[in-house]
Amino acid sequence: MDFRHFFDSKKISFIAIFAVLTTFSVVQAADTPTVNSAAIDSHGAHGEGEFQPTDVIMEHISDAHDWHLWGHSSIPLPVILYTDKGFEFFLSSQFHHGEHDYRGKHYTYRLVDKKKIQVVNAAGQIDEEASKKIWDFSITKNVASMFLSVFLLLLIFTSVAKAYKKREGKAPKGLQSFLEPIILFVRDDIARPNIGHKYARFMPLLLTIFFFIWINNLMGLIPIFPGAANVTGNIAVTFVLAFIVLIVVNVNGNKYYWKHILLPDVPWWLYPIMIPVELVGVISRPFALMIRLFANITAGHIIILSLISLIFVFKSLAIAPVSLAFVLFMNVLELLVAALQAFIFTLLTALFIGMAVEEHH
């Protein structure tokens, strides 16, 4: 009897998860065409009613100056520009989704293609010279989403840390018991085997990388407001992460690591080939990290959006169940990929650090 009860509750929770995922998919499905029609309405460049899946998908995986909610409503985000005459601060709502130019303190600005801010001269023409001189430090959708993730991470882990202080020496409970195995996994299966006994110094970096990537991947999978940004699928973000890894690895590289690169164990006349190869290796390892994370997450978003777009390409509701079934499958797969990519990035970081701090060959 107990077992049946257990089975029932399991079934119920499974159905609940199924329902939530399906709802998200439906919301996403409903979400897509509205934005698309809005985009087409405002631009009118692609022909009336003509569905352009590429544009829709590219818009979704690209950064934006406002955070789209539904229909025509979106949250305006602050625009911060550094021009040769000084800083400019204003809200992105001043552009009215790119329909209006904004006259700032120093220049008049126009939002081109919904993401690029250009300077407009008195004649209403884009001033390429002046545009090159402005630096866009705006809080875009990706930045805002990333800040939200950072805030969530701080909230989650400071409360977990508090739980550790409050329940000192006791078994973990609640959120703490959910996260502890993951923290221990990072320590015992990623850091220790790859770095060795010096692992403790790199734990904060590895844990931060792991949870930062993971939570941003997950936030990206949420199709509505607090998520929907493609943070880890943006090359700028993965570039920064990979760059930090590059710096950490090379700063911590010991004499064996540098000897392996600058004086490899080959006959001297091979040095002209070996040293450049090794130096390329130094760069290519984090470069691969950058591309791998970017490509995996972007690909996941593109696949899901493509499947949704099928409904509008075929202009038939009959295709919707098939599309949704695939989207559901992809969403579940992306949940796995979200954790997997965070794991792979962290694992390879640990591996590279391990190679740099290894004592003997």
Next chain:
Amino acid sequence: MSFDIGNPSIGLVFWTFVAFLLLLFLLRKFAWKPIMEAIGEREKSIEDALTSAEKAKAEMARLTNENEQLLKAARAERDIILKEAKELKDQIVADAKTLAQAEGAKLIEQARKEIDDQKKRALAEVKNQVSSLSLDIARKVLQKEFEDENKQEALVADLLKDVKLN
């Protein structure tokens, strides 16, 4: 609509740097350090508890063993003591017997000596009595004899008869 691949926006790069480094700094200070320390401490305490349990078990076994040894030793000692006591008892009894025998013999000897002494003394007394009695008798006899002058003269004459002058 251009795509970000070849052209990562400087703003996003900048903010990602800021956000990530800030996150790293704050989490390192307020989360990872206390969490890793707490986990480490708990692991250490569990390990210590296990080690001490193991130690206690060994100690227990050792104590049990020791107890058994002690018991065995005590038993052996008891046996030895009992045996010794028995021997001692036998010895004492034997000693007492010999002593008693010796004492008895001595007493008998003493008694015999005493008896001998008494006998000798008694005999001496008897002798004395006999001698005084005989003297008394002799005196009385002599008194009787000397009462009759004629008899004395006869006696002296008789004695003188026997004496030959040379």
